[in-house]
Amino acid sequence: MGFLTLQSLSKVFGDFTAVRDVDLSVAQGEFVSLLGPSGCGKTTTLQMIAGLVEPTKGTITLDGRDITREKPSRRGLGIVFQSYALFPHMTVAENVAFGLEMRKVARPERDRRVSEMLGLVHLASFAERYPRQLSGGQRQRVAIARALVIQPPVLLLDEPLSNLDAKLREEMQFELRRIQRSVGTTTIMVTHDQAEALSISDRVVVMEQGRMTQIDAPYRLYERPATAFISSFVGKMNRIEAVWRGGRAEAAGLGLPSEAASLPDGASIGVAVRPEKILLGAAGQGLFDGTVTSRFFLGSYWLFNVETPVGNVVVSLPNQGAEPVAEGALVSLGWPPESASIVAAAAGAAA
Amino acid sequence: MHKNGPIALLFHSLVVAFVLAPLVVVCLVAFTPENTLSIPTTSFSLRWFAAIFQHPDFVPSFYNSLWLATLAATISVALAVPAALAIDRYRFPGRDWLNGLFLSPLIIPHLVLGVALLRLFALIGATGSFAWLVASHVIIVTPYVMRLVMAAFTGMDRSAEQAAETLGASHWTVFRRITAPMILPGITGGWLLAFINSFDELTMSIFVTSPQTVTLPVRMYMYATESIDPMMAAVSALMIALTAGAMLVLDRAFGLDKILVGQK
Numbered sequence: 001m002g003f004l005t006l007q008s009l010s011k012v013f014g015d016f017t018a019v020r021d022v023d024l025s026v027a028q029g030e031f032v033s034l035l036g037p038s039g040c041g042k043t044t045t046l047q048m049i050a051g052l053v054e055p056t057k058g059t060i061t062l063d064g065r066d067i068t069r070e071k072p073s074r075r076g077l078g079i080v081f082q083s084y085a086l087f088p089h090m091t092v093a094e095n096v097a098f099g100l101e102m103r104k105v106a107r108p109e110r111d112r113r114v115s116e117m118l119g120l121v122h123l124a125s126f127a128e129r130y131p132r133q134l135s136g137g138q139r140q141r142v143a144i145a146r147a148l149v150i151q152p153p154v155l156l157l158d159e160p161l162s163n164l165d166a167k168l169r170e171e172m173q174f175e176l177r178r179i180q181r182s183v184g185t186t187t188i189m190v191t192h193d194q195a196e197a198l199s200i201s202d203r204v205v206v207m208e209q210g211r212m213t214q215i216d217a218p219y220r221l222y223e224r225p226a227t228a229f230i231s232s233f234v235g236k237m238n239r240i241e242a243v244w245r246g247g248r249a250e251a252a253g254l255g256l257p258s259e260a261a262s263l264p265d266g267a268s269i270g271v272a273v274r275p276e277k278i279l280l281g282a283a284g285q286g287l288f289d290g291t292v293t294s295r296f297f298l299g300s301y302w303l304f305n306v307e308t309p310v311g312n313v314v315v316s317l318p319n320q321g322a323e324p325v326a327e328g329a330l331v332s333l334g335w336p337p338e339s340a341s342i343v344a345a346a347a348g349a350a351a
Numbered sequence: 352m353h354k355n356g357p358i359a360l361l362f363h364s365l366v367v368a369f370v371l372a373p374l375v376v377v378c379l380v381a382f383t384p385e386n387t388l389s390i391p392t393t394s395f396s397l398r399w400f401a402a403i404f405q406h407p408d409f410v411p412s413f414y415n416s417l418w419l420a421t422l423a424a425t426i427s428v429a430l431a432v433p434a435a436l437a438i439d440r441y442r443f444p445g446r447d448w449l450n451g452l453f454l455s456p457l458i459i460p461h462l463v464l465g466v467a468l469l470r471l472f473a474l475i476g477a478t479g480s481f482a483w484l485v486a487s488h489v490i491i492v493t494p495y496v497m498r499l500v501m502a503a504f505t506g507m508d509r510s511a512e513q514a515a516e517t518l519g520a521s522h523w524t525v526f527r528r529i530t531a532p533m534i535l536p537g538i539t540g541g542w543l544l545a546f547i548n549s550f551d552e553l554t555m556s557i558f559v560t561s562p563q564t565v566t567l568p569v570r571m572y573m574y575a576t577e578s579i580d581p582m583m584a585a586v587s588a589l590m591i592a593l594t595a596g597a598m599l600v601l602d603r604a605f606g607l608d609k610i611l612v613g614q615k
Binding site: 073078081085088146 | 510513515517518519520521524528529532533535
């Protein structure tokens with residue numbers, strides 16, 4: 001039994017089931033992300049844990065205590081809202097002190113804990129400012145400090161980085177992880193950004209249409225996506241429509257190496273290969289040849305669209321300094337069998 | 352920013368002139384030494400201002416109006432805030448009906464309301480009571496407060512309240528520490544509008560005031576039906592000065608933008 005457990009948790013709004021039979025067990029100190037597109041039920045799940053939305057069915061237990069019907073004010077969880085939800089009429093210090101005040105913590109200790117927490121989020125010199133005088137990243141850190149100062153058993157983050165610009169978002173990801181590590185609080189984060197989920201979580205929970213479809217460590221999620229949806233949602237993925245014939249995948253008359261599978265002859269399948277697993281070589285030296293139709297420079301790597309007999313294939317190549325093949329060049333593509341997985345054919349994969 | 356062309360500027364100036372000109376004329380007339388309503392040409396005089404304070408009725412009426420408007424605006428805020436909160440936050444039977452009821456005094460002509468209340472007060476034997484005058488003013492100013500407070504509730508970020516709740520605050524504490532300060536611009540704006548409307552109200556008050564509770568507008572009206580002299584202009588000029596002074600103080604103390612618009 002985990003520290004925080006959800007058991008067949010469901011939420012129905014009218015005739016719409018937002019969350020369907022969610023089971024999750026989170027260990028103490030763990031950082032878990034709920035990942036999915038908007039409308040998948042991840043925020044509703046978080047709000048049920050917070051107590052802001054009442055579950056239709058199921059139970060939530062925290063450290064062995066059933067909190068399913070407990071008021072949010074008694075659960076004592078720390079929550080960082082997407083809009084940060086800072087109190088605009090209070091200074092940074094007053095915002096952070098609010099939870100301690102509600103717990104009737106004596107003034108000297110309150111001041112000490114507030115300044116300690118502001119130090120942790122690097123905002124010590126901003127204590128007397130008002131939220132409107134802060135940048136987005138600073139506001140976000142105030143929201144984190146306010147949630148953590150009450151030493152909650154669980155920290156809930158609702159799309160905490162979505163209101164920040166790209167550069168800041170990346171910085172804050174690591175900042176968030178640093179803060180979480182240093183206080184050791186069990187954390188659940190809701191996000192629609194797969195990069196964010198993969199980079200800072202211990203485990204990622206993928207949600208689709210109200211259900212949890214995969215719970216795994218980030219690298220396993222990336223390497224072994226359980227559904228077609230996950231493989232396309234998490235990272236980039238090439239899908240080559242193929243037919244299983246004689247113990248291997250075939251497309252456009254070419255045999256494609258892939259992991260082993262036992263399928264009937266003539267079964268329609270998809271071969272899924274990540275762009276970075278494909279090896280680009282000189283024409284005639286790989287599995288098949290193709291023409292580079294476009295090329296994008298993305299700083300740390302290059303992205304190529306290659307027109308091949310089996311369709312358009314996306315290939316990425318780390319930037320090694322020198323300029324790689326130009327548009328219009330003839331290249332060969334190849335990959336080791338273990339890099340390609342067999343997935344359901346497109347028709348049946350419309351999840 | 353977009354710049355105004357010469358024709359637009361001319362148009363704006365005309366609108367502003369149209370709004371301000373009557374006020375300027377009234378203020379000028381107030382300083383006439385003559386016995387008729389005329390713009391002073393040769394000299395200025397304060398005799399009509401002095402006349403107000405020598406008149407036995409105007410000063411008590413002014414205090415009557417001041418008290419009345421203060422009480423009516425305050426009571427109406429006390430009623431409208433919980434009502435607006437309920438209508439904004441909850442779905443209950445009769446909600447639309449209640450919303451309509453609170454706003455209906457805006458639609459009913461004050462004349463009709465005045466006659467109806469006169470009849471009611473006569474029936475219950477409350478004619479001439481100051482308390483019932485306050486009650487009737489509360490009715491007509493509440494829609495203004497409701498509108499502004501409702502707008503403040505609608506425009507506010509509910510997650511701040513949720514955040515306070517998850518930090519351990521009770522419902523009452525959330526309201527006192529978070530909700531009320533956040534809708535303060537709506538409340539102060541509503542109070543001001545209510546005050547001004549009550550202070551200014553004539554049509555209904557004619558019916559429901561008694562000789563002891565005559566308000567300033569009613570007093571001015573009664574005076575003007577008997578004689579037109581520059582004292583009316585002097586009273587008007589004083590009221591303009593008072594209002595402008597109050598606005599100035601409010602602006603200096605809180606910032607009018609912040610109170611009425613909620614800009615930070």
